[in-house]
Amino acid sequence: QSVLTQPPSASGTPGQRVTISCSGSSSNIGSNTVNWYQQLPGTAPKLLIYSNNQRPSGVPDRFSGSKSGTSASLAISGLQSEDEADYYCATWDDSLNGPYVFGTGTKVTVL
Amino acid sequence: EVQLVEFGGGLVKPGVSLRLSCAASGFTFSSYTMNWVRQAPGKGLEWVSSISSGSSDKYYADSVKGRFTISRDNAKNSLYLQMNSLRVEDTAVYYCARDSTFDPWGQGTLVTVSS
Numbered sequence: 001q002s003v004l005t006q007p008p009s010a011s012g013t014p015g016q017r018v019t020i021s022c023s024g025s026s027s028n029i030g031s032n033t034v035n036w037y038q039q040l041p042g043t044a045p046k047l048l049i050y051s052n053n054q055r056p057s058g059v060p061d062r063f064s065g066s067k068s069g070t071s072a073s074l075a076i077s078g079l080q081s082e083d084e085a086d087y088y089c090a091t092w093d094d095s096l097n098g099p100y101v102f103g104t105g106t107k108v109t110v111l
Numbered sequence: 112e113v114q115l116v117e118f119g120g121g122l123v124k125p126g127v128s129l130r131l132s133c134a135a136s137g138f139t140f141s142s143y144t145m146n147w148v149r150q151a152p153g154k155g156l157e158w159v160s161s162i163s164s165g166s167s168d169k170y171y172a173d174s175v176k177g178r179f180t181i182s183r184d185n186a187k188n189s190l191y192l193q194m195n196s197l198r199v200e201d202t203a204v205y206y207c208a209r210d211s212t213f214d215p216w217g218q219g220t221l222v223t224v225s226s
Binding site: 035039044050092099105 | 146170213215216
């Protein structure tokens with residue numbers, strides 16, 4: 001059972017803006033930076049955002065991340081059909097349960 | 112090109128052992144923390160274990176602690192996961208991933224535990 005909560009699904013039409021939330025606690029998001037991963041159907045996850053709001057080389061600037069307190073969010077602006085995927089937030093957790101925790105995951109559907 | 116390739120998965124019965132390997136190339140393997148993450152069929156991602164660059168620090172999820180052992184051989188650019196006393200609930204695709212940002216990931220290897 002994940003300690004980071006995400007909505008199970010989100011959707012939008014091409015060109016729209018979609019936002020995914022990630023809710024945690026003081027021991028994880030509240031005290032560590034957040035990473036986001038994109039998992040296209042049938043493939044391995046890929047780092048999308050690191051350190052709350054940084055994009056790795058090659059990630060389009062329509063993907064953006066933010067963090068406030070014990071929550072984080074991922075925004076996809078100008079939604080495209082190839083953005084249809086599962087998205088996971090993740091961060092380190094300072095509790096005894098283990099160093100790294102993933103969110104429950106959000107399936108983004110492009111209508 | 113940075114590349115991670117996992118192998119060693121397969122179909123096994125409950126209670127047996129299996130050793131996964133992850134071959135790294137395209138970067139200085141010995142400089143990075145390495146990780147194992149798994150994904151049960153149709154489910155989300157679950158962190159399994161991490162090991163520091165020099166093997167001094169090892170961390171495990173509660174679900175595998177005492178049964179799984181992470182190790183590495185920096186001379187062979189390889190990461191390992193020794194899985195003992197396997198359970199049906201360990202069935203998953205196992206990925207290795209580099210560094211504290213988990214970037215990049217390998218393609219994964221499927222472990223199926225079934226009687």
